[in-house]
Amino acid sequence: MHDIKFNQTALSFEESSLLFSIQHGNAIWKWDATYKPRLIAGEQTVYFHDAASITHSQWKTGVGEGIISHYQGFQLDGADLSLAFETVTWIEYATEDVHFEWIPLTESSIPVSEIYWPGYMEFEKESDRWYTLLNIQQGLLIPNTWETALDKLPFDGMMCTAGSYMPWFGQVKEKDGYLAICEQPWDAAYYAEHPAKGPYTHTGIKWLPSLGRMNSRRTMRYSFLTDCDYNDICKHYRTYVKEQGTFCSLKxxxxxxxxxxxxxxxxxxxxxxxxxxxxxxxxxxxxxxxxxxxxxxxxxxxxxxxxxxxxxxxxxxxxxxxxxxxxxxxxxxxxxxxxxxxxxxxxxxxxxxxxxxxxxxxxxxxxxxxxxxxxxxxxxxxxxxxxxxxxxxxxxxxxxxxxxxxxxxxxxxxxxxxxxxxxxxxxxxxxxxxxxxxxxxxxxxxxxxxxxxxxxxxxxxxxxxxxxxxxxxxxxxxxxxxxxxxxxxxxYAPYSFMMHEPGADRQGIPVPLFNLVYHDCLIIPWMMEKYEKEDFMLYALLNGGAPYFIRDGAYENIDGSFGGHQTLSEEEMAARCSVVASLHERVAMCEMLSHELIDGDPFRQRTVFSDGTTVEVDLLHGTYVLSV
The missing domain is CATH 3.20.20.80 (Glycosidases)
Structure with a gap:
């Protein structure tokens, strides 16, 4: 066992299982015991623990400390893969973020197509106060108790796509959470598993080769938060992208x-x-x-x-x-x-x-x-x-x-x-x-x-x-x-359920993760269809977006172009658009400060913008209240 501690963060590594655990404050985050570090060479799985030579030692620099592991001597069907790599897991002094780095030393003689490291967190408790955040389009919150199983991810979870508007995922248990940021998202995908009714959701990273080669360093950054919810995680990421220089406001x-x-x-x-x-x-x-x-x-x-x-x-x-x-x-x-x-x-x-x-x-x-x-x-x-x-x-x-x-x-x-x-x-x-x-x-x-x-x-x-x-x-x-x-x-930048047939089971609670980070950076038009049991106009208001007066889809039954909605007159649509457009005029260049499920009810939601504007919607009854 290797233990590293700095201020409020402690990092533990078990050599026999190659699993990590992190304690931040009173919260303990462990890699799930079912996870095994591995990669795919050809079409076969190669486990890290199958290396002929594995060594571990302390890593310490002027900016942080942790554990470096060296792996080499892999074989597949009796043949030497000529593969060697290192992993470095360390605590950054300035932020107490935990960095996970995979570093290639020599390439495999059989091309590597996927690397599953670092691992997914142990996250099993039958509680709706334990939830996972996925950036599937506008954003999805999956409570551990959610009844519907998670389907195949859009674009197989590839980052930089509709399957992941932002290159991160996160989890919250009670009021402790983490934000996992992928720092080379163009060569990565994430995976997620949530069975019907849970009681868990597992999510982790999958590294992909570039031009057929796995020859560059891959890094994940984990930030651990206390007394937090998904708003805090989004705002932490907003600070990160400002530091990275990728944030650019409409102003x-x-x-x-x-x-x-x-x-x-x-x-x-x-x-x-x-x-x-x-x-x-x-x-x-x-x-x-x-x-x-x-x-x-x-x-x-x-x-x-x-x-x-x-x-x-x-x-x-x-x-x-x-x-x-x-x-x-x-x-x-x-x-x-x-x-x-x-x-x-x-x-x-x-x-x-x-x-x-x-x-x-x-x-x-x-x-x-x-x-x-x-x-x-x-x-x-x-x-x-x-x-x-x-x-x-x-x-x-x-x-x-x-x-x-x-x-x-x-x-x-x-x-x-x-x-x-x-x-x-x-x-x-x-x-x-x-x-x-x-x-x-x-x-x-x-x-x-x-x-x-x-x-x-x-x-x-x-x-x-x-x-x-x-x-x-x-x-x-x-x-x-x-x-x-x-x-x-x-x-558009819709919630994922809007891209499926009306009435289909939802895979979680739609929450505006993207807008909590970037609302004041982009103008997003919203669908305005009105269905018997749901009015999309309410989501346009909640997100302070622009309205679609007419949206003729190029192809039927894809890209959110479905039938079954009410036929409204042009005058009715013009009046609805006037309400949404007036709000957009007011808040387009404002930060979305917060979003909440009022009293924990997913049918009653509230957003607050930086100019003081508050939007409350009741999705069940089709009503809204705007206030300044």
Whole structure:
């Protein structure tokens, strides 16, 4: 047994089991006895304790102290893996954070695909005051007693995706908790297990190779808190991202671009041209009219006149899908010119000019990841190539067969296309670059443009920064921690239950973890559908977000576009949007100070913003109270 103690934190390590426990104050956090440190080589599991040589010694530097372990001499089916690595677990003097570092020394002769270390915490008690926090989209709180089992995680738990808006997870028992931050999230995923009715939730980290190699240090930082709840954990992380330089408020972004255009605006999502190719999974041979249709730019211009003159909507943002000749989700990144059948550049410009005449904002859907084989300049030499030389191939979307464009090429295409749009006199206020903040980062092993996942995210950020430099507010599908410095708004950042069929069992209690950290950094529009037993408008108010006046989904029954909601008149929706937009005007640039379940009731919730605004909602009765 090795014991290290500093101030209120004590670290213990048992050599026989390779398990750690941490005591902070009066709380003890132990790795679960069922956990075994391991990695996957080829398709076989290799346990740390199978190393022929294992040594442990004290680690001490000027900033902290702990335990270093050395592992080498692994064999698989009688063959030497030539694998050696070290782990360092130490307490930082300044913060009392506990750092877990995995350090490669030599690579395995058989590629390592996953490393499961550090371990998951022992967390078994039949109590709803013991809960786990997961950053599945806006945020999820899973009490140990929650009746519904946790399903497969979105994107298999990969960080930097909709499955993990922020690269951390946490747990709270009574009033003691921890925050576990992944410091290389682009090469990591998390896993979580919660059986029906618990009485536990296990969650931990899984490290992934970069370009087929596990050759860099991987680190987790655990912060232990006392007398805390999920608000305190979020605020601790908010302090961390400010220290890391990744925090950037809307007020700071307003110095680069006209952020005010979207503050207090109602959002409209409509399209122009749909063309579903016969080899797309969405093609419906039985309903040909469903596959292809065109709405003219003039039709959309007429709707804008109506919204302003007849409904009196004073501040709108139009997100326009399928505005180019190929049609929605077709032939990217070779998407120009403006759809000829709909009126071409002339009528598209007229639409934009009409909107600006009313003080409205205009933006377009665009795409620089999906690389369609029907694109005019398609060249698979510029696709994201896997280490084994293959490409990702599928035909999920309307445009049919595609792979992924290497992110190194995306900034070139963004500049090319937006320069052409500008030449044709179409003034854009905003632009939506699809999937960048929803899907996982790519890596590319083509020798002309080799990049790892971290570099992929950097190239995606360059696309957002280019738009900002042109005064165009950048958007993407969802929100993620890595994009906060550059992104101004998004398509949505919903609770996970909103992405499932209405009435489906929920896997936990939705809580705004992301907004507790980043509310004053991004503008998030919220769904406004009203169902028989639930009104999504209440979540828009609770989160101080912008409202969707119209949200026409590009595809049925995915991305939160489900039927079954009440049909409201335009006048009713305009009135509802006015309430939400007025609140957004007030609190868009304010920090969300706190969120609570009133008296522990998940149907009664309250948020407080830094200007003193308080929002209370009763989800069961469909009521709300706003106060300052």
């Amino acid at each position: 700071e972004k307003a110095a680069k671009a006209p952020v005010h255009k979207l503050v207090g605006a109602s959002f409209i999502h409509k399209g122009i041209k749909t063309k579903v190719m016969p080899d797309s999974r969405f093609f419906d041979p039985k309903q040909p009219d469903k596959n292809n249709h065109v709405y003219s730019f003039e039709k959309r211009t007429g709707e804008i006149h109506h919204f302003y003159k007849d409904l009196g909507l004073k501040k709108l943002y139009l997100h326009l899908d399928g505005w180019a000749e190929p049609g929605y989700d077709n032939q990217h990144p070779d998407y120009l010119p403006a759809c000829e059948e709909a009126g071409g550049w002339e009528k598209m410009k007229e639409l934009a000019d009409t909107m600006h005449g009313y003080g409205y904002s205009f933006g377009i859907h665009d795409q620089y990841r999906d690389y369609y084989r029907r694109a005019r300049t398609f060249d698979q030499n510029f696709a994201a190539q896997k280490p084994d030389g293959t490409l990702t191939e599928h035909a999920n979307w309307a445009g049919g067969p595609q792979t992924y464009l290497c992110a190194t090429q995306a900034p070139y295409y963004v500049k090319r296309n937006f320069t052409e749009i500008e030449k044709n006199g179409v003034e854009l206020d905003c632009a939506y670059l699809d999937v960048f903040t929803c899907n996982e980062p790519d890596e590319c092993d083509h020798p002309w443009h080799r990049i790892n996942r971290k570099e992929c995210l950097d190239y995606r950020s360059l696309c957002f920064e280019y738009l900002l430099s042109k005064g165009i507010l950048p958007s993407s599908e969802e929100v993620t921690d890595w994009s906060v410095k550059s992104l101004v708004f998004c398509h």
